[in-house]
Every structure is written in structure tokens, then in C-alpha cells.
Amino acid sequence: MxxxxxxxxxxxxxxxxxxxxxxxxxxxxxxxxxxxxxxxxxxxxxxxxxxxxxxxxxxxxxxxxxxxxxxxxxxxxxxxxxxxxxxxxxxxxxxxxxxxxxxxxxxxxxxxxxxxxxxxxxxxxxxxxxxxxxxxxxxxxxxxxxxxxxxxxxxxxxxxxxxxxxxxxxxxxxxxxxxxxxxxxxxxxxxxxxxxxxxxxxxxxxxxxxxxxxxxxxxxxxxxxxxxxxxxxxxxxxxxxxxxxxxxxxxxxxxxxxxxxxxxxxxxxxxxxxxxxxxxxxxxxxxxxxxxxxxxxxxxxxxxxxxxxxYGKTPKFEVSRSYDIGWGLMDISMTVESGVIQEVYLVCPDGVSWGGMTGKIPVATSVINQRFSQESFILVERALKTHKFHMSEPSNRRHAAHG
Incomplete structure (x- = not known):
């Protein structure tokens, strides 16, 4: 040849x-x-x-x-x-x-x-x-x-x-x-x-x-x-x-x-x-x-x-999903590098707390260091159920929010 x-x-x-x-x-x-x-x-x-x-x-x-x-x-x-x-x-x-x-x-x-x-x-x-x-x-x-x-x-x-x-x-x-x-x-x-x-x-x-x-x-x-x-x-x-x-x-x-x-x-x-x-x-x-x-x-x-x-060759990215919890939209956010979840955060709406914390809250969950997939959000949702969401604002403002 x-x-x-x-x-x-x-x-x-x-x-x-x-x-x-x-x-x-x-x-x-x-x-x-x-x-x-x-x-x-x-x-x-x-x-x-x-x-x-x-x-x-x-x-x-x-x-x-x-x-x-x-x-x-x-x-x-x-x-x-x-x-x-x-x-x-x-x-x-x-x-x-x-x-x-x-x-x-x-x-x-x-x-x-x-x-x-x-x-x-x-x-x-x-x-x-x-x-x-x-x-x-x-x-x-x-x-x-x-x-x-x-x-x-x-x-x-x-x-x-x-x-x-x-x-x-x-x-x-x-x-x-x-x-x-x-x-x-x-x-x-x-x-x-x-x-x-x-x-x-x-x-x-x-x-x-x-x-x-x-x-x-x-x-x-x-x-x-x-x-x-x-x-x-x-x-x-x-x-x-x-x-x-x-x-x-x-x-x-x-x-x-x-x-x-x-x-x-x-x-x-x-x-x-x-x-x-x-x-x-x-x-x-x-x-x-x-x-x-x-x-x-x-x-x-x-x-x-x-x-x-x-999937592992994907450039580093941040992915989130929004959920309506009745008092506003809550976000679950993940940092993913080489296709693997590095960090998970919960972002609460104004005036709402989770486990006594507000704002951007780091979440300890088993999905960290695991391969990212859309199912990862379902696993984090289950972890969040260990603590309930609460309104951190005064009672009168809470009623106004629901009105």
C-alpha cells in the first residue's frame, strides 16, 4: 500500500x-x-x-x-x-x-x-x-x-x-x-x-x-x-x-x-x-x-x-433546581466538576429558615463525591426532609405573606 x-x-x-x-x-x-x-x-x-x-x-x-x-x-x-x-x-x-x-x-x-x-x-x-x-x-x-x-x-x-x-x-x-x-x-x-x-x-x-x-x-x-x-x-x-x-x-x-x-x-x-x-x-x-x-x-x-x-470530561459547572415550598421558591444548587458533585447548597427564600439557618446553606448529603445525574436532586430532597422549613419573620408578616 x-x-x-x-x-x-x-x-x-x-x-x-x-x-x-x-x-x-x-x-x-x-x-x-x-x-x-x-x-x-x-x-x-x-x-x-x-x-x-x-x-x-x-x-x-x-x-x-x-x-x-x-x-x-x-x-x-x-x-x-x-x-x-x-x-x-x-x-x-x-x-x-x-x-x-x-x-x-x-x-x-x-x-x-x-x-x-x-x-x-x-x-x-x-x-x-x-x-x-x-x-x-x-x-x-x-x-x-x-x-x-x-x-x-x-x-x-x-x-x-x-x-x-x-x-x-x-x-x-x-x-x-x-x-x-x-x-x-x-x-x-x-x-x-x-x-x-x-x-x-x-x-x-x-x-x-x-x-x-x-x-x-x-x-x-x-x-x-x-x-x-x-x-x-x-x-x-x-x-x-x-x-x-x-x-x-x-x-x-x-x-x-x-x-x-x-x-x-x-x-x-x-x-x-x-x-x-x-x-x-x-x-x-x-x-x-x-x-x-x-x-x-x-x-x-x-x-x-x-x-x-x-460525562466526566464536562467542564466545571453549577446546576440548580427550584421548588415551590409555599412561602416562595427554594433552590437546590450543586457544584459539579469532572462530572462529580463537589458541593450542595440550599438557597432559602427571604424570611424562610431550614434547620435554624437562612440564606445559602451548605448541605451534608451522600450525593457529594458521587456522579451527577438528574436523580441527584431527588436524593437531596429526601435529605432535606430531616428538617422542616420555618418562617423566620414575625407572625404578622407571615400572615401577610399568605394573604
Whole structure:
């Protein structure tokens, strides 16, 4: 192979699949079928040696997994172990229903974690920044791998925009946040990246036929929680499926079109060099993100699926809930660091005491040093019942308050 993998972490089962020569599984059959609409026999030239200008070649990898933690682990494995100096890679992947937050976000701010559990929707934290997104099989995830020196997020988005324009006559625009939008309003692709040494990746999404009702409900927040945090917050935007705009945009058709356009585009000049350029590339490859193919990937997957990563990486925050006790609103407030409750306070309304104390009262409770969850408030409520609330104001003012 033209790309190098660390010798201690060498893949053992890669099989290159040039889709024009493939008659295999459903996905590749779809890719092969759609290729015919994008190239005429006049476009095709005799196969040239691998490697384009300056020896640079490209591949499109398609993950066979639908598990979000496995695909995040695959992305991380490739980022850490591949040499992209002379071989750039586009990774295409899809997931079963899940919510994915950015590395520096707070899951309790972005979604209702208990609701996700009840709906059996996984919550994951990726290794890049950016905002929260919902994935299901109708969402195509695209990761562009390159050396950091050749990282170019806008150029990658132009490949996607060119694909939609050339194949379906759509004209998406790249906004200031470097998202893809349609009709100056609807977001069809969000974007995030990770830059390291020597490698970098830029990943984004394309909404094909996502279940929009599930998308909306999965990103609902728990309005009872009041959270103070410096974590990155998502900025909501109206979205639209590509299939709503053009009925011809199916997942298989989009995978084929995006892959071919990527291989036709010269990474050094961003010029579409046609099908002659494709002949210099390594084609489509179905990959199995398993331990047999990528030694060590299961450990990485376990880390992405762990509570310590998904919740424990949350920046320090303060969370509170309000309760009506008849004489006003009482707040239970918690300080949470690394996902673990550090302090609990009771904030009484003016003129009300608890256990002979008023104002902001520290509470000794078993939830301290425990992992935070919404159930933590229920446990604190039980602890508070050991003392009753009392009015600390004179009797006549108390009656006035109730009047």
C-alpha cells in the first residue's frame, strides 16, 4: 500500500475495492450503479499508476459499522496511526440513532440525558469541538484526513458543494461558520475539526433523510435544570433534508457522488481534473473497524463509550433546581466538576429558615463525591426532609405573606 501504518499497529485485512470492478454487497452495488450516471466512456482513460500530482493519491473508505463509539474510535485510530503525507483519505460513516456533543460541551445543557436513555438513543462525546448533532442512518458523516500542513476545511466543503451542484443542480453556500446552507437559511451540514501533529481531520455531516421528529425530540433540553457553565453552547439552526429538496438524492447516490468528486479533485489545486484523475486514485474500500483489522481499536471504543469520557470530561459547572415550598421558591444548587458533585447548597427564600439557618446553606448529603445525574436532586430532597422549613419573620408578616 502507498500509505504507511505504524508497524506495531498494522492492519491485516485491508482489501482494496475499485468499485468499477466490484459486483459485491448492496452498498457497493449502489455505488457502482450510480457511477454510470457520472461518467461516460469518453471520460475514461487507461488506468494510470497510483498517485496524482507530486505522488499524492486518495481513497474513499466506507465504514461497515453503525455504532457511534466504534466509528469515533476508527476515526481516532486513523488519525493517530496513518501517514497521510502522500495518501489522503475520505472516510464515510453512518450511525444508529445517537446524539453527539462536542469535546468541550456539557451534555446536561445540550440535551435531556434521561430522555435519551428512555428512548435508547446513545449519547457520545467526540474528540473535536463544535456543537451538538443528532445522527441516524439518514445522516452521512464525512471525515477528511490529511497532514496538518494540507488541512483546508473550506476546500473540503467546496467538494461537497460542487457535488450537489453538478449532480442535482443545487447551490449550497458556505457561511461564515463554515457550515453548508441552502436558500440562505437551511443548514444541511455542520462541521468540526481536530488539528494535531502531523495529522489533521475535518468532519462534517450531510442530512439526507434524517427522521426530523426524532432529531427534534433528541435535542430537547431539561428545562427544570438551571446551569451556569463556560462550556461551549450549541447554536440552533433550521435544517432540511436533501431528499426534501431533490427526490433523486438517496444515500447510495450521495455516497457515490461525493466519493467520485473527492477523487476527481486535485488536493493541491482544488481543481476538478475529471475522470482521468480518478484513474490515479485507489478507489472505494469497504472497511471493518474491528480488532482484527485495527489492533487496539476496541480499547479506544471502550474509552469513547465510558462515563468518564462522555460525562466526566464536562467542564466545571453549577446546576440548580427550584421548588415551590409555599412561602416562595427554594433552590437546590450543586457544584459539579469532572462530572462529580463537589458541593450542595440550599438557597432559602427571604424570611424562610431550614434547620435554624437562612440564606445559602451548605448541605451534608451522600450525593457529594458521587456522579451527577438528574436523580441527584431527588436524593437531596429526601435529605432535606430531616428538617422542616420555618418562617423566620414575625407572625404578622407571615400572615401577610399568605394573604
Amino acid at each position: 502507498a500509505f504507511a501504518i505504524n508497524s506495531a499497529m498494522k492492519c491485516t485485512k485491508f482489501t482494496s475495492v475499485l468499485v468499477r470492478q466490484c459486483s459485491g454487497g448492496t452498498l457497493l452495488s449502489g455505488v457502482t450503479k450510480n457511477a454510470a450516471t457520472m461518467a461516460s466512456s469518453a471520460d475514461l482513460r487507461p488506468t494510470a499508476p497510483a498517485g496524482g500530482q507530486n505522488g499524492l493519491s486518495k481513497s474513499v473508505f466506507i465504514s461497515q459499522s453503525r455504532d457511534i463509539f466504534t466509528n469515533l474510535a476508527l476515526e481516532d485510530w486513523m488519525y493517530k496511526n496513518f501517514d497521510f503525507t502522500d495518501h489522503h483519505i475520505m472516510l464515510l460513516w453512518r450511525n444508529d440513532p445517537c446524539v453527539v456533543i462536542g469535546r468541550h460541551q456539557n451534555p446536561w445543557v445540550e440535551t435531556d440525558t434521561e430522555l435519551l436513555d428512555r428512548k435508547n438513543v446513545k449519547m457520545a462525546r467526540r474528540n473535536s469541538g463544535g456543537g451538538t448533532v443528532y445522527h441516524d442512518p439518514g445522516n452521512l458523516n464525512i471525515t477528511f484526513f490529511s497532514p496538518k500542513s494540507r488541512y483546508n476545511r473550506k476546500q473540503n466543503l467546496e467538494i461537497l458543494a460542487n457535488t450537489l451542484e453538478k449532480q442535482w443542480n443545487l447551490r449550497p453556500e458556505i457561511n461564515k461558520k463554515e457550515d453548508l446552507i441552502i436558500d440562505e437559511k437551511y443548514k444541511i451540514s455542520g462541521t468540526a475539526s481536530k488539528l494535531g501533529r502531523p495529522n489533521a481531520y475535518h468532519h462534517c455531516t450531510l442530512l439526507v433523510n434524517v427522521e426530523k421528529a426524532d432529531l427534534k425530540s433528541s435535542l430537547l433540553k431539561n428545562e427544570k435544570l438551571m446551569i451556569k457553565t463556560n462550556a461551549t453552547s450549541s447554536v440552533p439552526a433550521p435544517t432540511i433534508n436533501l431528499s426534501e429538496i431533490h427526490s433523486g438524492i438517496t444515500m447510495d447516490a450521495l455516497i457515490a457522488a461525493v466519493g467520485w468528486q473527492y477523487m476527481k479533485t486535485d488536493d493541491l489545486t482544488n481543481e476538478d481534473k475529471g475522470w482521468g484523475q480518478v484513474q490515479k486514485q485507489k478507489g472505494f474500500q469497504m472497511i471493518n473497524p474491528s480488532e482484527e483489522w485495527f489492533p487496539g481499536i476496541e480499547k479506544i471504543r471502550d474509552e469513547f463509550a465510558s462515563w468518564e469520557w462522555r
